[in-house]
Amino acid sequence: MHEPTPILAALLERLDLEPLDRDLFVGKSGRGEGRLFGGMVAAQSVIAAGRTVERGCLHSLHAYFLRPGRHEAPIRFLVDRIRDGRSFTTRRVVALQGGEAIFNLSASFALPEEGISHQDAAMPETPEPDALPDWEDERVRLLGPGTPRRDSPIEAHVVDPDEPDGTPQEPRKRMWMRPRGPLPDDPLVHTAVLAYASDRALLSTAARPHGLPWGRRRGASLDHALWLHRAPRFDDWLLYVMESPVAHSGRGLCLGAMYTRDGVRVASVVQEALIRAPRGL
Numbered sequence: 130m131h132e133p134t135p136i137l138a139a140l141l142e143r144l145d146l147e148p149l150d151r152d153l154f155v156g157k158s159g160r161g162e163g164r165l166f167g168g169m170v171a172a173q174s175v176i177a178a179g180r181t182v183e184r185g186c187l188h189s190l191h192a193y194f195l196r197p198g199r200h201e202a203p204i205r206f207l208v209d210r211i212r213d214g215r216s217f218t219t220r221r222v223v224a225l226q227g228g229e230a231i232f233n234l235s236a237s238f239a240l241p242e243e244g245i246s247h248q249d250a251a252m253p254e255t256p257e258p259d260a261l262p263d264w265e266d267e268r269v270r271l272l273g274p275g276t277p278r279r280d281s282p283i284e285a286h287v288v289d290p291d292e293p294d295g296t297p298q299e300p301r302k303r304m305w306m307r308p309r310g311p312l313p314d315d316p317l318v319h320t321a322v323l324a325y326a327s328d329r330a331l332l333s334t335a336a337r338p339h340g341l342p343w344g345r346r347r348g349a350s351l352d353h354a355l356w357l358h359r360a361p362r363f364d365d366w367l368l369y370v371m372e373s374p375v376a377h378s379g380r381g382l383c384l385g386a387m388y389t390r391d392g393v394r395v396a397s398v399v400q401e402a403l404i405r406a407p408r409g410l
Contacts, residue, residue, distance in 0.1 A: 136280055174206060182238045381401070
């Protein structure tokens with residue numbers, strides 16, 4: 130694939146924020162139904178923060194989803210330059226839509242350096258991605274005949290599909306992911322698209338022990354943290370391994386790890402999500 134597919138090209142266009150001032154950017158939310166995907170706003174916020182940083186790459190972010198975003202309404206990204214240090218740079222980004230904050234991001238950038246390095250756990254043994262079902266095919270299977278496909282800029286193949294009949298399952302899930310086409314060489318774009326992808330499937334992992342697959346639950350991401358252990362090149366398959374060790378009071382905690390095909394852990398993720406069964410279920 131030498132050119133991005135149209136759906137990936139649309140994502141890259143939304144990540145190409147327009148600068149309105151030194152620390153103020155505006156982005157498109159695009160067309161769609163329902164609430165805006167939180168990973169999109171996170172990815173755009175990463176771009177906004179990174180465009181104000183002269184040295185270093187993103188190594189961690191911590192974010193809160195404050196309000197549901199809307200399609201077809203512009204989003205403004207206000208960047209606060211918290212600190213410019215010799216090794217680390219800190220930024221805060223508030224995403225606003227219609228005059229209200231919908232997302233808040235704290236991001237830290239670091240210069241690469243020689244230092245300690247280890248990886249305690251090996252990547253779990255997993256079938257190759259080409260032998261596994263597509264995420265969107267699984268969604269259609271769970272929701273039933275006539276469900277329209279909603280392809281994403283990120284191709285995803287599911288290792289551990291959900292059961293459609295609500296059978297409780299272990300709170301663990303594995304999924305291969307890659308962009309639907311090549312990305313620009315800009316490392317910040319690779320980082321932003323990885324942040325976009327990191328918001329997928331965590332909520333569904335926490336819902337598995339309760340027999341709440343697609344169509345049998347309501348939910349929303351509450352907060353999100355991402356650590357990048359290596360500068361990402363998101364131009365091949367990454368294995369996303371997720372687990373939910375605890376849930377209480379309608380909130381499920383989810384942990385994630387991303388590995389390259391040769392087993393190198395490039396990122397870690399933590400998210401808490403609100404999960405509710407629809408009334409009358």
